[in-house]
Amino acid sequence: MASNSSDKVLRGSPGCTDARANALRALAMDAVQAANSGHPGAPMGMAEMATALWACGVLRHNPANPHWADRDRFVLSNGHASMLLYALLHLSGYALPMDELKRFRQLHSKTPGHPEVDVTPGVETTTGPLGQGLSNAVGMALAEQRLAREFNRPGYDIVNHHSYVFLGDGCLMEGISHEVCSLAGVWGLNKLIALYDDNGISIDGPVDGWFRDDTPARFAAYGWKVIGPIDGHDVRAVGSALEEAQASTDKPTLIVCRTTIGQGSPSRAGTAKVHGEPLGAEEIAKTRTAIGWPHAPFEIPAEVRAMWDATEVGQARETGWKARFAAYRAEYPAEAADFERRMAGELPANFDALVQAAITGFGDKPEAVASRKSSQKVLAALAPQVPEMLGGSADLTGSNLTDFPGCEHRHISYGVREFGMAAIMNGVALHGGLIPYGGTFLTFSDYSRNAIRMAALMKKRVIHVFTHDSIGLGEDGPTHQSVEHVPALRLMPNLDVWRPADTIETAVAWASALRRTDGPAALALSRQVLPVATTPALADAIARGGYVLSEAAGGAPRAVLIGTGSELQLALKAQALLAGQGVPVRVVSMPCTSVFDRQDGAYQDAVLPRGLPAVAVEAAQPDFWRKYVGREGGVVGIASYGESAPAAALYKHFGITAEAVVAEVQRCLAA
Ligand SMILES: Cc1ncc(C[n+]2csc(CCOP(=O)(O)OP(=O)(O)O)c2C)c(N)n1
Numbered sequence: 001m002a003s004n005s006s007d008k009v010l011r012g013s014p015g016c017t018d019a020r021a022n023a024l025r026a027l028a029m030d031a032v033q034a035a036n037s038g039h040p041g042a043p044m045g046m047a048e049m050a051t052a053l054w055a056c057g058v059l060r061h062n063p064a065n066p067h068w069a070d071r072d073r074f075v076l077s078n079g080h081a082s083m084l085l086y087a088l089l090h091l092s093g094y095a096l097p098m099d100e101l102k103r104f105r106q107l108h109s110k111t112p113g114h115p116e117v118d119v120t121p122g123v124e125t126t127t128g129p130l131g132q133g134l135s136n137a138v139g140m141a142l143a144e145q146r147l148a149r150e151f152n153r154p155g156y157d158i159v160n161h162h163s164y165v166f167l168g169d170g171c172l173m174e175g176i177s178h179e180v181c182s183l184a185g186v187w188g189l190n191k192l193i194a195l196y197d198d199n200g201i202s203i204d205g206p207v208d209g210w211f212r213d214d215t216p217a218r219f220a221a222y223g224w225k226v227i228g229p230i231d232g233h234d235v236r237a238v239g240s241a242l243e244e245a246q247a248s249t250d251k252p253t254l255i256v257c258r259t260t261i262g263q264g265s266p267s268r269a270g271t272a273k274v275h276g277e278p279l280g281a282e283e284i285a286k287t288r289t290a291i292g293w294p295h296a297p298f299e300i301p302a303e304v305r306a307m308w309d310a311t312e313v314g315q316a317r318e319t320g321w322k323a324r325f326a327a328y329r330a331e332y333p334a335e336a337a338d339f340e341r342r343m344a345g346e347l348p349a350n351f352d353a354l355v356q357a358a359i360t361g362f363g364d365k366p367e368a369v370a371s372r373k374s375s376q377k378v379l380a381a382l383a384p385q386v387p388e389m390l391g392g393s394a395d396l397t398g399s400n401l402t403d404f405p406g407c408e409h410r411h412i413s414y415g416v417r418e419f420g421m422a423a424i425m426n427g428v429a430l431h432g433g434l435i436p437y438g439g440t441f442l443t444f445s446d447y448s449r450n451a452i453r454m455a456a457l458m459k460k461r462v463i464h465v466f467t468h469d470s471i472g473l474g475e476d477g478p479t480h481q482s483v484e485h486v487p488a489l490r491l492m493p494n495l496d497v498w499r500p501a502d503t504i505e506t507a508v509a510w511a512s513a514l515r516r517t518d519g520p521a522a523l524a525l526s527r528q529v530l531p532v533a534t535t536p537a538l539a540d541a542i543a544r545g546g547y548v549l550s551e552a553a554g555g556a557p558r559a560v561l562i563g564t565g566s567e568l569q570l571a572l573k574a575q576a577l578l579a580g581q582g583v584p585v586r587v588v589s590m591p592c593t594s595v596f597d598r599q600d601g602a603y604q605d606a607v608l609p610r611g612l613p614a615v616a617v618e619a620a621q622p623d624f625w626r627k628y629v630g631r632e633g634g635v636v637g638i639a640s641y642g643e644s645a646p647a648a649a650l651y652k653h654f655g656i657t658a659e660a661v662v663a664e665v666q667r668c669l670a671a
């Protein structure tokens, strides 16, 4: 049956007889009214769906411990319905007092405009950009499936929880929903249960004019179990659907819940107007009468509170799990310790030694290779002993070189789905127990960009392996050649962008990305072979993001050359050419500008002395480097799109050469 057709017999059904659901409605409309901003329609429309999941013991969670490892995950993918989630958390007993609901959308409240992870206890991910919450939920379910396979033992299902996600028309219209739901079907994520708020409305009005997909057929085609359409305002119907969904052994489930946006509001229900603006005092009063909710704003009668309170059952559930985990620990102490370590996000105890040994090994056998190959060598050295690393590629494994010997069960072929991969990785990282990394060509980072941004905003450890990072990829031409990508990614707050120049720099970049617990990293790696530039003795310096690689010889430096990645060699060559002309210059390698920026000022000044002319060289859009070289310095880069030709011809054609660097230095010194 088509779900987005006009036969919505259930739309406008009177309903609103469940006091638990009405409590959610009232809190949502009152908080939005108090803030004079927000979205009352979706919370009011999903009130019964939420009641069925949260107030009837279906969701296994413990309000006293939002971090319990085996809790069910709940994602509100239609994040504009944030007040629904805040009301649920408050009523269930999370540390979210009513005062916070009264401060909805105010500065530094725990109730921001859209849900934000690590701001509000119980919020599992930051949502708002439609489609990505759903994708995060797929990632969470993927993590659950993988950890269950890895850690569960006969009689001990210590990893055994569901991922529930609420989503609306908007999430389903977004292309990423296709990417990730297709994968969820392939992976058979039977613990993933999605509840679709099928209200036929989005911001511009009834969706019939722009969204007529047969959603149930679409999901059936992905290999999902589809339940409904059901009456989304019937708590029992949603409850039975949830029970049926939980019984699925091999497929994710979509429950199509037909609802009315703004349900309960006599004149706004079923209209786009209720989507994103307060109801107004008059309509709120009418709604109170219509749903039989005589209580003052933010007042919840004790008997309704009691129906919602999940603290006791939640505590009992976690206690039960803890007892099972204790028995597991007695029988499988090593597995239990490893599980706890990984869920805490701690690296293996021998991690530092592993990195050190790898770097020493690379120093012992220096080899000129592409930095993508360096990355693979690093993976081969580290990943077998860091079992939480979960790799992948968006159908470019052989180019990204994200695989490593023995990775068969730890490397995912995401297919050609860069955005989906990135948002799924965010979900994996949010779940915990795994450190996701995934590869594609740097140019296609644009496809994933908002998910990279979400990882940066959420401060989650996700590692992007972006290879073929410049015109240096050659013949594939300008569609594939990155120009603005590295500088543009550097502008993203809290993303570390590494562009290493050789294997040791690549090893340090990987180690830094893995050690980071407060944000994502992107590695920009070359397709083409790069010479060896560093030694193991430089590892600590490299870890500072920028460092003096080669000091001026034959006198105090008259200029500083800054190079990254594949162009570092040009800086070194220019240094030699300038030395021949009696001009001593220093070469600074700057593999990660944000890490360099986090060093103290004295260090930064020591590396890039004030008053000394600086010239940067990087096969990328040049403007970013003005931050370091100033107007008086020079940048050798490329401000246009590339061309299709062999790499060497392109470097020459675009003037990214040691000679060009020399000329820039001379220009600066003459000025
Ligand atoms: C990626 C993205 N694009 C646009 C928006 C702005 N936006 C917020 S809600 C919404 C409409 C969503 O419709 P639906 O999911 O049906 O929500 P409902 O009106 O039913 O609550 C839009 C376009 C957004 N949040 N994210």
Ligand SMILES: [Mg+2]
Pocket: 168, 169, 170, 197, 198, 199, 200, 201, 202
């Ligand atoms: Mg809608």
